[in-house]
Amino acid sequence: MTTPIAAAASFRPIEPISPMATPAVAPGAAVQGAAPGGFGALLDKIASTEQAANTAGVDTVTGKITNLQDFTAAAAKAQLSVQLTVALRNRAVEAYNEIMRMQV
Amino acid sequence: MGYLDAIDTARSGATLASTWLDAISDNIANANTIRGAGQEPYRARTVIASSDAEGKGVHVAGVQVASGTPDVSYDPTNPLADEKGYVTLPKVDMNEQMTNLVVAQRLYQMNINAMAAARDMAQTALSIGAKQ
Numbered sequence: 001m002t003t004p005i006a007a008a009a010s011f012r013p014i015e016p017i018s019p020m021a022t023p024a025v026a027p028g029a030a031v032q033g034a035a036p037g038g039f040g041a042l043l044d045k046i047a048s049t050e051q052a053a054n055t056a057g058v059d060t061v062t063g064k065i066t067n068l069q070d071f072t073a074a075a076a077k078a079q080l081s082v083q084l085t086v087a088l089r090n091r092a093v094e095a096y097n098e099i100m101r102m103q104v
Numbered sequence: 105m106g107y108l109d110a111i112d113t114a115r116s117g118a119t120l121a122s123t124w125l126d127a128i129s130d131n132i133a134n135a136n137t138i139r140g141a142g143q144e145p146y147r148a149r150t151v152i153a154s155s156d157a158e159g160k161g162v163h164v165a166g167v168q169v170a171s172g173t174p175d176v177s178y179d180p181t182n183p184l185a186d187e188k189g190y191v192t193l194p195k196v197d198m199n200e201q202m203t204n205l206v207v208a209q210r211l212y213q214m215n216i217n218a219m220a221a222a223r224d225m226a227q228t229a230l231s232i233g234a235k236q
Binding site: 079 | 107112114118122215219223227230234
């Protein structure tokens with residue numbers, strides 16, 4: 001039979017609250033550093049896809065491109081890229097709003 | 105961007121079908137092109153397909169020209185006929201051309217359908233978890 005005191009001693013003592021870890025880089029610098037590799041790079045790619053679709057469209061109506069599938073494929077790719085961007089942006093804003101609604 | 109690769113692959117297939125259709129159209133247009141006897145006749149052209157590396161689709165590798173000796177026809181009233189009255193007929197098999205025409209048309213349609221399927225699949229993936 002164990003004594004009540006001995007049973008209580010088996011629990012871990014409460015750890016003191018440690019200070020929050022400071023971020024390795026300043027918030028502003030972190031956002032700037034992340035932009036070219038992440039969303040910024042995606043936006044650049046989207047912009048070039050859109051540009052290609054525009055060029056293909058102009059070439060088609062001015063008679064430079066003689067096969068229509070080149071233009072429609074470029075247009076489909078640009079459409080998908082824009083849809084991807086909008087979907088990502090919507091999710092990001094949604095997540096941000098979710099956090100902003102948090103009760104403190 | 106991997107999800108766009110299928111569109112480019114299907115586009116290369118559609119371009120091949122379109123080029124093939126050009127060749128068939130040329131063959132049919134020249135089905136009555138008669139040359140003088142002993143001259144080289146018009147010969148039907150067929151597009152040779154070759155696959156691109158790494159599953160990136162297909163491209164036109166070359167053009168095959170129909171071989172074989174051409175038929176001659178006795179047509180003394182033709183200004184191109186030789187002194188015996190013979191002309192050289194084009195080396196175009198119309199049955200083959202019409203069959204190829206259907207195949208090329210269907211090939212084009214299938215590639216466009218594959219392109220649409222790739223687009224629909226990407227759009228479906230984008231709608232995962234989206235609000236209605």
